[in-house]
Amino acid sequence: MSAAQLAELRHTFALDKPVVVQFGDYLLRLAHGDLGVSFQYRTPVLRLILEHLGATVYLVGTATLLAAALGLWLGARTAWRRGGAADRANTAIALTLWSVPTFWLGLILIVVFAVGVGPIPGLFPTGGISAPGVTGIFPVVADRLAHLVLPCLTLVAVLYAQYLLIMRSSLLDEMGEDYLTTARAKGLRDTEVLRRHAVPNALLPTVTLVFLQLGTVVSGAVLVEAVFSWPGLGSLFYQALTVPDLPLLQGLFLFFSASVIVMNLLAELLCPLLDPRVRTG
Amino acid sequence: MEGTGHIAEGRPTSRLPALAIALLLAAFLLAPAPFGKPAAAAPKKVLTVATNGSVDSLSPFLAQRVLPTEVHRLVYDFLTNYDPKDDHAVPAMATSWSPSPDKLTWTYAIRSGMKWSDGVPVTARDIAWTYNLMMTNKDAATANGNFVANFKSVTAPDDSTLVVVLGKPQATMLALDIPVAPQHVWESHVSDIGTFSNDATFPIVGDGPFILSAYRKDQYIQLDANPGYWRGRPKFDQLIFKHYANQDAEVQALKKGEVDFAGDLTPAQFNSLKGAANITLNNGDGKRFYALAINPGATTTNGKPFGDGNPALKDPLVRQAIMEAIDKPALVNKTLGGFGVVGQGYIPPIFSTYTWSPPATETVGSDPAKASQLLDQAGYRKGPDGRRTTPDGKPFTLRLYGETQRAEDAQNATFVKEWLDAIGINVSASIVDQATVGDNETAGNYDLAFDSWLVNPDPDFVLSIQTCGARPATAGGSFPGDNFVCDSTYDQLYAAQISEYDAAARAGLIKRMEAQLFTDRYVNVLYYPNTLEAYRNDVIGSMQMQPQPNGIYDGQDGYWSWWSATPGAAASSSSHVGAWAVVAGVAVVAVVLAAVVLLVVRRRSTAQERE
Numbered sequence: 001m002s003a004a005q006l007a008e009l010r011h012t013f014a015l016d017k018p019v020v021v022q023f024g025d026y027l028l029r030l031a032h033g034d035l036g037v038s039f040q041y042r043t044p045v046l047r048l049i050l051e052h053l054g055a056t057v058y059l060v061g062t063a064t065l066l067a068a069a070l071g072l073w074l075g076a077r078t079a080w081r082r083g084g085a086a087d088r089a090n091t092a093i094a095l096t097l098w099s100v101p102t103f104w105l106g107l108i109l110i111v112v113f114a115v116g117v118g119p120i121p122g123l124f125p126t127g128g129i130s131a132p133g134v135t136g137i138f139p140v141v142a143d144r145l146a147h148l149v150l151p152c153l154t155l156v157a158v159l160y161a162q163y164l165l166i167m168r169s170s171l172l173d174e175m176g177e178d179y180l181t182t183a184r185a186k187g188l189r190d191t192e193v194l195r196r197h198a199v200p201n202a203l204l205p206t207v208t209l210v211f212l213q214l215g216t217v218v219s220g221a222v223l224v225e226a227v228f229s230w231p232g233l234g235s236l237f238y239q240a241l242t243v244p245d246l247p248l249l250q251g252l253f254l255f256f257s258a259s260v261i262v263m264n265l266l267a268e269l270l271c272p273l274l275d276p277r278v279r280t281g
Numbered sequence: 282m283e284g285t286g287h288i289a290e291g292r293p294t295s296r297l298p299a300l301a302i303a304l305l306l307a308a309f310l311l312a313p314a315p316f317g318k319p320a321a322a323a324p325k326k327v328l329t330v331a332t333n334g335s336v337d338s339l340s341p342f343l344a345q346r347v348l349p350t351e352v353h354r355l356v357y358d359f360l361t362n363y364d365p366k367d368d369h370a371v372p373a374m375a376t377s378w379s380p381s382p383d384k385l386t387w388t389y390a391i392r393s394g395m396k397w398s399d400g401v402p403v404t405a406r407d408i409a410w411t412y413n414l415m416m417t418n419k420d421a422a423t424a425n426g427n428f429v430a431n432f433k434s435v436t437a438p439d440d441s442t443l444v445v446v447l448g449k450p451q452a453t454m455l456a457l458d459i460p461v462a463p464q465h466v467w468e469s470h471v472s473d474i475g476t477f478s479n480d481a482t483f484p485i486v487g488d489g490p491f492i493l494s495a496y497r498k499d500q501y502i503q504l505d506a507n508p509g510y511w512r513g514r515p516k517f518d519q520l521i522f523k524h525y526a527n528q529d530a531e532v533q534a535l536k537k538g539e540v541d542f543a544g545d546l547t548p549a550q551f552n553s554l555k556g557a558a559n560i561t562l563n564n565g566d567g568k569r570f571y572a573l574a575i576n577p578g579a580t581t582t583n584g585k586p587f588g589d590g591n592p593a594l595k596d597p598l599v600r601q602a603i604m605e606a607i608d609k610p611a612l613v614n615k616t617l618g619g620f621g622v623v624g625q626g627y628i629p630p631i632f633s634t635y636t637w638s639p640p641a642t643e644t645v646g647s648d649p650a651k652a653s654q655l656l657d658q659a660g661y662r663k664g665p666d667g668r669r670t671t672p673d674g675k676p677f678t679l680r681l682y683g684e685t686q687r688a689e690d691a692q693n694a695t696f697v698k699e700w701l702d703a704i705g706i707n708v709s710a711s712i713v714d715q716a717t718v719g720d721n722e723t724a725g726n727y728d729l730a731f732d733s734w735l736v737n738p739d740p741d742f743v744l745s746i747q748t749c750g751a752r753p754a755t756a757g758g759s760f761p762g763d764n765f766v767c768d769s770t771y772d773q774l775y776a777a778q779i780s781e782y783d784a785a786a787r788a789g790l791i792k793r794m795e796a797q798l799f800t801d802r803y804v805n806v807l808y809y810p811n812t813l814e815a816y817r818n819d820v821i822g823s824m825q826m827q828p829q830p831n832g833i834y835d836g837q838d839g840y841w842s843w844w845s846a847t848p849g850a851a852a853s854s855s856s857h858v859g860a861w862a863v864v865a866g867v868a869v870v871a872v873v874l875a876a877v878v879l880l881v882v883r884r885r886s887t888a889q890e891r892e
Contacts, residue, residue, distance in 0.1 A: 040337050042476050110530055115537045126534035132501045229526040231499035
């Protein structure tokens with residue numbers, strides 16, 4: 001590369017201007033929704049992010065919902081019968097899965113459920129979000145779902161423990177409260193006491209957690225996306241990192257932080273709706 | 282918490298767990314089987330190749346990554362191709378060629394009767410238009426501009442003649458790896474050639490053995506056989522490059538039959554496939570060399586020194602001592618698991634025309650005694666602690682750089698450090714990010730660095746990076762070269778080979794350049810890693826290797842493997858979503874729904890009974 005070419009490139013990327021001016025330009029373009037152009041793809045960063053957003057929301061969104069549902073329900077069950085065999089087993093399983101390296105779990109699932117071991121047939125695809133050339137509504141839906149199962153299962157297995165533990169400890173805090181005794185004294189069934197009285201109060205800290213987690217939904221699960229070749233933001237981030245594709249990385253960082261902030265805000269706004277005490281206080 | 286035990290006495294609710302299990306089962310079973318391969322109306326013979334490559338662009342003017350350039354070789358024809366047996370240039374769009382006596386004008390006869398996939402004839406004018414665009418438009422020159430840098434003019438006096446006039450003689454005129462684009466399609470994209478990525482409408486008009494028919498970023502590239510291709514229609518109807526971000530998953534997909542070919546395997550992956558059913562393995566020669574670069578002291582093209590490379594490395598005895606201490610066969614055995622060839626000349630032995638071997642007197646393994654003796658002779662004496670000092674009494678320490686992105690660097694660094702340590706040279710090894718290594722190299726701030734290049738059938742490019750002219754114009758500026766090497770003998774040979782149109786004579790000159798590089802010991806080839814590949818022999822009956830007999834299938838210089846692949850017994854798109862799968866899917870959904878309804882009903886009834 002000649003010196004003239006270099007100078008030209010510097011000019012193209014405005015690197016010949018003072019840093020302050022560059023930053024000003026960046027902010028100005030940002031205000032117009034322009035995140036710059038990716039070095040490697042020569043495509044606007046915003047377009048790349050939007051292209052990959054759907055796949056990530058589809059995977060991580062589904063997984064977060066399932067993990068939250070499973071974790072909250074199991075957490076409530078284990079706390080309600082604290083110290084029992086079910087409590088110990090559930091907590092142990094959840095913590096074990098929480099500690100398992102994500103990529104390893106993903107690969108094991110591929111070997112067992114995508115390729116098949118012994119009597120287990122290889123039911124699911126080894127990677128990707130869809131197979132080429134599939135047409136028709138049912139086949140396309142079935143194809144998309146089949147591709148979703150293993151990466152989603154991996155994420156759920158890794159994620160649900162945090163919901164379980166939070167729910168379990170918040171519910172344990174509630175269980176000594178007098179209002180539960182009152183509820184029982186009214187003659188309510190045990191499950192009604194749990195469902196109508198204890199759980200709604202214990203749900204508050206977990207709602208915050210769910211929303212914090214939703215904020216990270218868009219940043220994807222880089223490892224899961226890498227193991228299952230999922231074409232989402234995590235993969236895009238990984239690609240950008242290997243180059244390194246600075247405008248793309250910058251855009252992604254901005255996008256990730258913005259989504260976390262937005263979700264935190266939503267959690268703050270939602271809390272008063274769920275809890276009258278916060279509203280009046 | 283005194284009430285706890287009391288509360289827990291309630292009847293266990295078995296409904297919710299049952300529901301959760303039912304839902305999980307549904308998730309598992311909803312889409313049973315076989316989504317690996319595409320569904321199609323008519324049974325097509327599909328060849329699916331796993332790839333971990335990424336696509337920077339599908340524009341033949343912009344794409345620089347391995348995968349899109351391989352695809353362009355399949356969908357656009359080139360002026361010439363490389364023979365599948367021994368890589369010599371063979372006709373493609375050009376049927377014959379001749380240089381003028383002054384070596385400056387090349388005239389190519391262009392094949393007649395070729396057609397673009399939209400029916401428009403392919404003529405010499407398309408080639409002239411493509412080359413001219415690259416010569417005049419900076420953006421169009423992004424990917425392949427180096428091929429036309431020395432062109433003065435390119436003209437097509439008629440549809441079947443192409444004339445290229447050169448600035449100075451250029452022996453690589455049969456190795457112009459430029460995809461030729463159809464003028465009638467691309468004329469409208471000249472204005473946005475720098476950003477147009479050629480993935481807007483499919484199929485894409487081309488004239489290669491395959492037609493690019495569909496593409497999804499980071500998912501797959503789909504190619505259909507071009508029935509009218511002049512060399513013959515490919516035997517498979519469809520060729521799919523399926524993206525895998527994880528190579529272990531790729532190997533699993535091959536075992537399962539979801540993909541039919543997986544290349545670029547690690548020794549561990551290759552060994553794990555030994556004995557697997559219906560899998561054929563190929564341990565082919567590699568096109569890459571892996572070297573240890575020794576900093577000669579960075580200089581600009583004007584000879585101005587910069588950087589902080591250790592001046593001791595200017596001493597040929599020190600460089601020789603370092604290389605005597607390094608055991609190349611041990612690296613091949615340990616780092617590559619035996620899947621490689623011990624380094625000799627600069628050009629990998631897969632390109633047999635240019636293979637050069639050092640004289641038999643050179644040490645193949647290591648000779649630490651000789652290394653120590655050379656260092657003593659050069660004045661680097663061992664102290665009482667076993668460490669050597671420079672002739673002016675300072676500790677002799679060398680920095681070694683490797684890249685985290687290249688797995689072999691970390692392993693090799695450990696060995697090299699140990700071996701140099703044994704002869705009294707202290708080595709501090711840093712395996713860091715590629716960009717950091719690049720920055721240090723550009724600044725000239727390194728002593729030793731691992732270095733690896735992929736070599737083309739025409740080695741001009743890798744030879745050019747070791748010339749004096751490939752050094753930076755300004756200190757610390759980026760440069761087209763590799764290791765700041767500047768050797769006048771080498772440069773004279775380089776200039777002689779580029780204007781030598783006799784293939785045998787040119788090969789002789791190139792071997793002398795390799796000998797010179799070996800003697801200088803600035804760029805020391807440690808080994809050539811083999812290319813490890815595997816494919817399903819029930820799907821692929823046969824395909825051509827390049828070169829033969831120890832070549833490769835994927836990443837060829839040409840389209841021979843995929844073009845020549847014949848379908849095997851199990852080749853088809855058979856495993857698409859069959860009727861039974863639809864029935865099973867519906868059945869599972871029905872069962873789950875029924876279970877949910879049942880649970881809700883039960884729940885209501887028990888609740889009422891209990892109130």
